[in-house]
C-alpha cells in the first residue's frame with residue numbers, strides 16, 4: 536500500500552494551549568481535529584514542508600523545532616507516517632486560510648477533541664505535561 540508521509544506541528548500560545556484545526560468536508564477524516572500540517576512533497580525536507588504547510592494553512596511563519604514523535608499507522612487507503620514536530624516560535628496570527636475552524640486546546644483537554652487514530656500517541660504524550 537502507498538506510504539504517505541505527513542508532518543504536523545504543535546503550536547502553542549502564550550498560555551500553553553495547543554492549536555488544532557478541523558478537517559473540512561470532502562476530505563478523508565472530515566470533521567476530526569488535527570495538528571496543522573500536511574504531506575511532504577518530493578525533494579522537501581520535513582522542516583521545509585511543515586513551514587510551507589503552516590504558511591499555506593494558517594498564514595504564519597513558523598520556526599520548526601524538534602521531533603516530538605513519529606508514528607506509522609495503516610489507514611484504509613494508505614500507510615500513514617505522521618511526524619509531529621514542536622513549533623519553537625512563529626510570526627503572525629494563525630487563521631484558517633482554507634476555511635477550517637481552529638481551536639486552542641489546553642493540553643489536559645486534548646481528549647475532548649476527536650482526532651485521527653495516528654494522533655493518539657502524540658496526544659498521550661502532550662496530555663502528560665503538567666497543567
Ligand SMILES: Nc1nc2c([nH]c(=O)n2[C@H]2C[C@H](O)[C@@H](COP(=O)(O)OP(=O)(O)OP(=O)(O)O)O2)c(=O)[nH]1
Pocket residue numbers: 541542543562563564568569570571572573574615617651652653654
Ligand atoms: N495535518 C495532519 N494530518 C493528519 C493528522 N493525523 C492524521 O491522521 N493525518 C492524516 C490525514 C490525511 O490523511 C493526511 C494529511 O493529508 P493532507 O491534509 O495533506 O491531505 P488531504 O487530506 O487534504 O489530501 P488528499 O489526501 O485528499 O489529497 O494525514 C494530523 O494531526 N495532522
